Amino acid sequence: MITFLFFLPFILLIVVIGVYSERKIAAFIQSRYGPMEVGPKGIIQSIADLVKMLQKEDIKPDNVDKPLFLVAPLIVFAAIFAGFSVLPMTIEIGGAQIHTGLFFLLAIVSLDVLGILMAGWGSNNKYSYYGAMRAVAQIVSYEIPLGLSVLGVVMFTQTLDLQEISSQQGIGSLIFGLSTGYQVSGFLAWNVFQMPILWVSFLIFFIAGLAESNRTPFDLPESESEIIGGYHTEYSGFRWGIFMLSEYAMMLLVSFLAAILFFGGWQTPFPNIGPLKLYDMTTGTEWGVFWLVLKVIGFIFIQIWIRWSYPRLRVDQLMSLSWKYLTPASIIILFIVGIWKLIIV
């Protein structure tokens, strides 16, 4: 239930804010103003855009494969949205309580490929077709480094349940998995500090996550200059809006996962220092949501920042990055984490 009551409005809100902040950050990076006309500093610009988009005619071209064309955006969004069902927000609000949480998330999100293929095929358009082929080849390839980098964390925490992974990064007495005899809390208990090799794992995860959500530098599936708009070329109005929403939902999901797996989820960054109980002071239901959302917004900012800093990769560079660099690197990290786990047990 929390998925519908919290995450659906949250995604919509993030999209409205995200589009505005994306344009503003882009403008700042490129030394220009960005949207300025609608509202003070152009703050209502994305709401105006939203209203315009909803009023547009829903065009269905004559030669499309009707059922596939119509259902495709819904499948893409439903697959990504289903991934949100297992995310824990705080210690009380844990999402769907399933043992295979993380595995389920990766499996269900990988189904968005089907929707993209439907859109590309159903549109009956060369550009859509090539866009879909590129998107699927890219998403399927980058799922491997993504899955392997996540596996390192799973190996270290020995659970697939995201709530369990978050709770483990709270208060304890371990550093690098070794018992210290002192109380360790705050950011020192996060996975990236508990197992420093996971920083590399996080980098791989983040790069693969960018590719999964089709963000620049991996936006080949929708590169405007080569293939118009990729698999959503033929879509307009609300159906195009759903594709847009899915892209932002995927960004959000990747950011949530990065925060939960590597940076402590809903845990506070402040440790208890002697009598100064900063950890206890900043822990609680409201604090949990606050910290998690703050981390997520941070990651989204980095994604936007990267988008306006790097050019797009070529197709062969894309493939060699995934198969020749990220995949072997994540296998090596998996091996190191496994050995370390064997030593300290």
Add this chain to the structure above:
Amino acid sequence: MITSILTYIFTAITIAPIVYILITKNVIRAVFSLAFSFLGLSGLYVLLNAEFMAVVQLLIYAGGIIVLMVFGLMLTKTTLNKGFITQHRSLFFGSLVSFLLFISLAALAAQSRFKVGFIEQTGDPVAQIGQLFLTDFIIAFEVVAFLLLVALVGASYLAKKSGE
């Protein structure tokens, strides 16, 4: 109560696309409806308390096999406008053979003693499956791993051949 209603719903989601595959002449729509059938099947696994199996079903069949099939279709030479249209051939013998197969499978299913009802799940199923793989079923596990490795090496060899 709600479980049995859900069972009927998921059974319908599993079977209806299969019936559509029998009727339709459009191959690409048939492949996508097969994906829906796999989704229904994975729902049935969840209802039977086989959560891990359900997720594997999603990942391997709905996510992997279907994409492979669509890619296979798209890479075959075709005109983009027409789509893949096939005919219904040898309707009589086809239905005869499948009817006989159905009769024999139904007879087998009626004879066997399936355990009806739910198996209570205790503990973490993923950990239990992992431990069983590395103890009781170690030989089967290693053989499968070796088979997959051989398939991978073979696939990359074939890809290299055609590239040069």
